[in-house]
Amino acid sequence: MKLTKAQRAGIKMKFGGMCSYCGELLGEKWQADHLIPIRRNGDGTCMNPEHDVIENLMPACTICNKNKHSFTLEFWRKQLEDSNRKLRDYVANYRLALMFGQVQETTSQIVFHFEKWEQQPKGKYNWSLIPEHVQFMATDEDGMACGWLVEPKIMGDAWRHQSHLSAFFNINARDNYLNHFRGDWKESLEKRPEEQSP
Structure with missing residues (x-):
């Protein structure tokens, strides 16, 4: 979906100018992510155009957008929540950091920035x-x-x-x-x- 400059500006400010997932302040380089993923045919056309709409676009930092890829939100959440295990299993330096108390793991559920945002009061400011x-x-x-x-x-x-x-x-x-x-x-x-x- 091709966006106008005004549409991009509106999407960027959707959650206070921050990435809808991690909450980092968005700079010049950010991307509009499809919350419900879209799939493309070999010729680039959209297989599910009902999701290629502005209401389904979320402002995302490049790291979150690349990592979310074409995952559903709940699948990606589970992938993120499994990060500690993956690091322990595959990254020796991470295991050393754990052994020497340099890292503290958490089992907290991932709550995305837009989910926290939507729970705030609906006036202009709290x-x-x-x-x-x-x-x-x-x-x-x-x-x-x-x-x-x-x-x-x-x-x-x-x-x-x-x-x-x-x-x-x-x-x-x-x-x-x-x-x-x-x-x-x-x-x-x-x-x-x-x-x-x-």
């Missing part, structure tokens, strides 16, 4: 996790969300305010709180809801 002094939230074009004491305006490719009451709270890809704003960054401004005011 105000219960944002410091009480922040009165406005807005997300810049690069996916960075900022909290403001006063209402900011768009200046260039970001939200700004000329006073010193500028951004006091930032959300980036490495924070525990996920910026779950979706859509056009120019529509991301939100005032703290009254029920969430201190």
Whole structure:
């Protein structure tokens, strides 16, 4: 499926500008993955065109997209959850790292970024996790969300305010709180809801 520039931009921001699987911030090189895999004939035509639609496309980093390949989501999840065994069985350096306490294994179930995202509150921001002094939230074009004491305006490719009451709270890809704003960054401004005011 050939995407327009606007469609690609929309898919990229579907889960906060992050890979829908691992949650890494997407850079310039990312891929649109088919959540439900498609299969192609020898001539390149799609065998199941009902899945070659924009609603089935997920933003993915190149590592996740390549590793998921044409697997179903649940098959790939099981493959990932079996990684510890494969490493123990086939990689001597990994076994040494285990022996000397350099690696700590987990048996946790794999939960993909988009699954965590979908469990978050459906407003623009989760105000219960944002410091009480922040009165406005807005997300810049690069996916960075900022909290403001006063209402900011768009200046260039970001939200700004000329006073010193500028951004006091930032959300980036490495924070525990996920910026779950979706859509056009120019529509991301939100005032703290009254029920969430201190």
